[in-house]
Amino acid sequence: MIEAxxxxxxxKQQTAVDAISFTVNESExxxxxGTSGCGKTTTLKMINRLIEPxxxxxxxxxxxxxxxxxxxxxxxxxxxxQNTGLFPHYTVAENIAVxxxxxxxxxxxxxxxxEELMSKLHLSKEYYNTYPNELSGGQQxxxxxxxxxxxxxxxxxxxxxxxALDPITRTHVRNxxxxxxEFKKKTIVLVTHDVQEAFDLADRICLMDKGKIIQVGTPAxxxxxxxxxxxxxxxxxxxxxxxxxxxxxxxxxxFLNDGVDDKSLLKEITSGKNIWQVLENFSLNDEAMLVxxxxxxxxxxxxxxxxxxxxxxxxx
Amino acid sequence: MEEQxxxxxxxxxQRGKLLDQTIAHIGLTFTSLLIAVVIGLPLGIFIAxxxxxxxxxxxxxxxLQTIPSIALLGFMIPLLGIGPxxxxxxxxxxxxxxxxxxTYTGINEVDANVLEAAAAMGFSKWxxxxxxxxxxxxxxxxxxxxxxxVINVGVATLAAYIAAGGLGEFxxxxxxxxxxxxxxxxxxxxxxxxxxxxFLLSRxxxxxxxxxxxxxxxxxxxxxxxxxxxxxxxxxxxxLLAGFTPEFMxxxxxYLGLKSVYKLNIRNVVIxxxxxxKAAYEKKLDIISGYSTAGRLKAFDLVTLYDDKKIFPxxxxxxxxxxxxxxxxxxxxxxxxxxxxxxxxxIMTELNYKVDYLKQSxxxxxxxxxxxxxxxxxxxNGNKGTIRFGSKIFGEQYILIxxxxxxxxxxxxxxxxxxxxxxxxxxxxxxxxxxQIDMYPEYTGTGLLAIxxxxxxxxxxxxxNEDSVYNYVSDQFKKKYKLTWLKPIGYNNAYALMMxxxxxxxxxxxxxTDLTNYVNENQK
Numbered sequence: 001m002i003e004a005x006x007x008x009x010x011x012k013q014q015t016a017v018d019a020i021s022f023t024v025n026e027s028e029x030x031x032x033x034g035t036s037g038c039g040k041t042t043t044l045k046m047i048n049r050l051i052e053p054x055x056x057x058x059x060x061x062x063x064x065x066x067x068x069x070x071x072x073x074x075x076x077x078x079x080x081x082q083n084t085g086l087f088p089h090y091t092v093a094e095n096i097a098v099x100x101x102x103x104x105x106x107x108x109x110x111x112x113x114x115e116e117l118m119s120k121l122h123l124s125k126e127y128y129n130t131y132p133n134e135l136s137g138g139q140q141x142x143x144x145x146x147x148x149x150x151x152x153x154x155x156x157x158x159x160x161x162x163x164a165l166d167p168i169t170r171t172h173v174r175n176x177x178x179x180x181x182e183f184k185k186k187t188i189v190l191v192t193h194d195v196q197e198a199f200d201l202a203d204r205i206c207l208m209d210k211g212k213i214i215q216v217g218t219p220a221x222x223x224x225x226x227x228x229x230x231x232x233x234x235x236x237x238x239x240x241x242x243x244x245x246x247x248x249x250x251x252x253x254x255f256l257n258d259g260v261d262d263k264s265l266l267k268e269i270t271s272g273k274n275i276w277q278v279l280e281n282f283s284l285n286d287e288a289m290l291v292x293x294x295x296x297x298x299x300x301x302x303x304x305x306x307x308x309x310x311x312x313x314x315x316x
Numbered sequence: 317m318e319e320q321x322x323x324x325x326x327x328x329x330q331r332g333k334l335l336d337q338t339i340a341h342i343g344l345t346f347t348s349l350l351i352a353v354v355i356g357l358p359l360g361i362f363i364a365x366x367x368x369x370x371x372x373x374x375x376x377x378x379x380l381q382t383i384p385s386i387a388l389l390g391f392m393i394p395l396l397g398i399g400p401x402x403x404x405x406x407x408x409x410x411x412x413x414x415x416x417x418x419t420y421t422g423i424n425e426v427d428a429n430v431l432e433a434a435a436a437m438g439f440s441k442w443x444x445x446x447x448x449x450x451x452x453x454x455x456x457x458x459x460x461x462x463x464x465x466v467i468n469v470g471v472a473t474l475a476a477y478i479a480a481g482g483l484g485e486f487x488x489x490x491x492x493x494x495x496x497x498x499x500x501x502x503x504x505x506x507x508x509x510x511x512x513x514x515f516l517l518s519r520x521x522x523x524x525x526x527x528x529x530x531x532x533x534x535x536x537x538x539x540x541x542x543x544x545x546x547x548x549x550x551x552x553x554x555x556l557l558a559g560f561t562p563e564f565m566x567x568x569x570x571y572l573g574l575k576s577v578y579k580l581n582i583r584n585v586v587i588x589x590x591x592x593x594k595a596a597y598e599k600k601l602d603i604i605s606g607y608s609t610a611g612r613l614k615a616f617d618l619v620t621l622y623d624d625k626k627i628f629p630x631x632x633x634x635x636x637x638x639x640x641x642x643x644x645x646x647x648x649x650x651x652x653x654x655x656x657x658x659x660x661x662x663i664m665t666e667l668n669y670k671v672d673y674l675k676q677s678x679x680x681x682x683x684x685x686x687x688x689x690x691x692x693x694x695x696x697n698g699n700k701g702t703i704r705f706g707s708k709i710f711g712e713q714y715i716l717i718x719x720x721x722x723x724x725x726x727x728x729x730x731x732x733x734x735x736x737x738x739x740x741x742x743x744x745x746x747x748x749x750x751x752q753i754d755m756y757p758e759y760t761g762t763g764l765l766a767i768x769x770x771x772x773x774x775x776x777x778x779x780x781n782e783d784s785v786y787n788y789v790s791d792q793f794k795k796k797y798k799l800t801w802l803k804p805i806g807y808n809n810a811y812a813l814m815m816x817x818x819x820x821x822x823x824x825x826x827x828x829t830d831l832t833n834y835v836n837e838n839q840k
Contacts, residue, residue: 071439079433082429
């Protein structure tokens with residue numbers, strides 16, 4: 001879907017992005033992760049030509065984006081930024097309708113799309129004619145997301161979209177966003193410096209440092225098969241939690257015991273859940289649960305889960 | 317004393333003129349403002365994109381702003397002549413800085429995130445400018461327009477100096493004529509206009525976000541409408557045009573007398589005496605109301621028209637001094653009288669010519685004259701006391717004041733403190749009566765008409781005779797104001813109508829009656 005070939009960006013003396021290549025697959029959530037100044041935002045902005053690369057090329061659906069008119073390109077790519085960048089002189093509805101209007105949609109179509117998005121992002125109807133500065137930070141960010149999604153572009157670029165929010169609001173907005181069908185459907189490139197957020201949202205993480213890509217892979221790959229010392233170090237601080245979050249029941253399936261005797265009374269849990277989520281369940285209610293995977297059912301409790309997880313880790 | 321007219325009566329009586337002047341004033345303000353917006357706004361947008369050009373442009377506009385307004389008008393005369401064109405140009409230059417600067421600031425202050433979002437949504441550069449930058453910068457840009465408007469309402473009063481009309485005609489006429497009502501009739505509406513426009517624009521500025529886009533679209537039309545108030549006076553060719561000072565316009569021994577005694581009805585504009593002679597020389601004007609000893613008469617080859625019906629009273633110059641000063645320093649009287657009989661009309665014209673045209677300093681001219689007449693002495697640097705001399709704002713008065721200062725400092729132990737360049741009769745005279753100056757050179761005719769406001773009966777009785785006017789004025793001033801007229805210096809700086817020598821010969825116009833006849837024959 002998106003393919004970057006050897007792209008570099010030099011600002012005067014400084015090299016922000018240094019000859020990197022990567023591919024983002026269709027419907028994939030691709031997270032550019034790194035500390036400030038690692039080049040992740042510059043990389044993102046090169047995809048919709050807010051920044052032009054000094055060297056290298058970017059293809060979207062095999063088409064070189066340089067051959068396309070920049071404005072046309074941008075209208076076909078959704079964009080959400082950290083400080084929302086909402087137009088203060090436009091109402092909430094007008095802000096969401098910006099790109100559809102550029103596409104000259106009919107009034108009715110725009111209106112129904114705006115209302116649909118507002119309800120999806122849990123924005124009350126009464127905000128329709130409100131100006132952004134009358135909304136809370138979380139609400140503003142929801143409007144920003146709605147605007148990015150409005151024209152139903154296949155690609156969505158997100159520059160630290162939850163970065164300016166307090167931790168609680170951030171979790172709420174992020175979870176609501178994760179539950180949108182768009183989140184699953186669209187090709188998303190997201191920039192963040194927040195490791196938890198990257199693990200929460202990413203199909204694959206692209207870890208960057210000093211303008212170079214250090215490693216690209218699933219969260220579990222980065223944790224359990226780090227390419228080098230840097231990758232290992234990068235996740236050390238929150239390693240345990242990240243491991244719990246990046247490993248699903250499906251992944252440790254083979255390490256779980258079979259032993260099921262009485263299946264009727266127990267709660268069921270899907271095999272897509274990660275260890276962290278199962279642990280959350282145990283901490284609420286310390287009873288054994290049933291997991292079903294490919295027609296086979298297994299019973300787990302806290303001890304068997306931990307054992308399987310540790311066996312999985314050792315095997316990797 | 318004749319009964320004083322109230323301000324309201326004056327304004328009612330002059331309501332036609334007042335309305336014309338107010339309309340011309342609004343027109344001047346907004347025509348120049350419109351041009352300033354048309355040029356300043358794109359320039360501000362341009363420099364917001366080119367930071368290097370910004371410093372240069374803002375500095376140039378800043379320097380323009382620091383030029384004193386009257387000087388800027390002066391610069392305009394050689395380039396653009398007189399009338400609305402130089403006035404509007406000067407006003408436009410004043411309005412430019414606030415508009416450019418605020419446009420620049422307003423656009424720079426637009427949140428970078430908003431601009432990035434606009435670009436990322438796929439707005440073109442033009443759409444970013446018109447849909448995002450300008451609306452968001454609008455309140456700041458409007459504040460600039462508001463500043464420019466208020467500046468222009470004020471500066472536009474000076475337009476009267478160069479025949480562009482406006483409320484300045486009353487203000488400067490009033491100052492010259494010692495007529496407070498006339499000053500207020502110009503100044504109050506001017507102040508009200510400034511307050512009114514400032515208030516209206518402040519309302520627009522507070523407009524909420526929703527209406528901003530409407531306001532942005534409406535602004536140009538409103539300014540255009542207001543600027544259309546100013547129907548630029550038509551300067552038809554082939555007809556004589558007169559330029560009169562504001563003072564001359566309101567005087568019995570001026571335009572009023574020309575109308576009533578000579579029945580002269582000539583197209584005229586109001587203009588400052590500082591630029592009048594040059595305008596006549598450059599054929600922008602044909603007839604001007606000059607002073608008979610003006611140096612520029614010689615410089616610009618102008619001739620005076622003979623006052624065959626004697627409407628201009630004699631204007632013999634003499635030092636006017638406070639009685640208490642004469643008592644305190646009796647020696648002053650004889651020293652100031654030393655000039656008496658030393659300067660006749662042609663000598664004064666020659667001295668004025670040196671200052672006005674050859675650009676010698678009044679001090680040099682004064683010193684040379686005194687030296688030549690064996691009157692000059694080195695200053696004694698005494699410290700007996702200080703005496704304060706004032707002068708009006710034209711060359712001749714500067715020369716006289718320099719002579720008097722040199723004489724006083726050479727012959728007495730007094731020090732002289734000079735306050736030169738006081739705007740007109742009213743300012744000089746009020747400074748005297750308020751004990752801010754002790755002496756200034758005044759003219760008998762001015763004392764008679766502008767200060768004493770002599771009635772037609774008195775004028776008739778005095779028969780415009782040199783001695784009778786001096787005696788009457790001297791007598792009245794002693795009684796009413798405790799001021800003394802010392803001996804006349806000897807020259808008569810009366811009003812005179814003037815025209816170019818060449819034109820005077822071509823048209824065979826040599827007296828004011830000739831002029832009246834010519835105008836009546838050719839302008840019907």
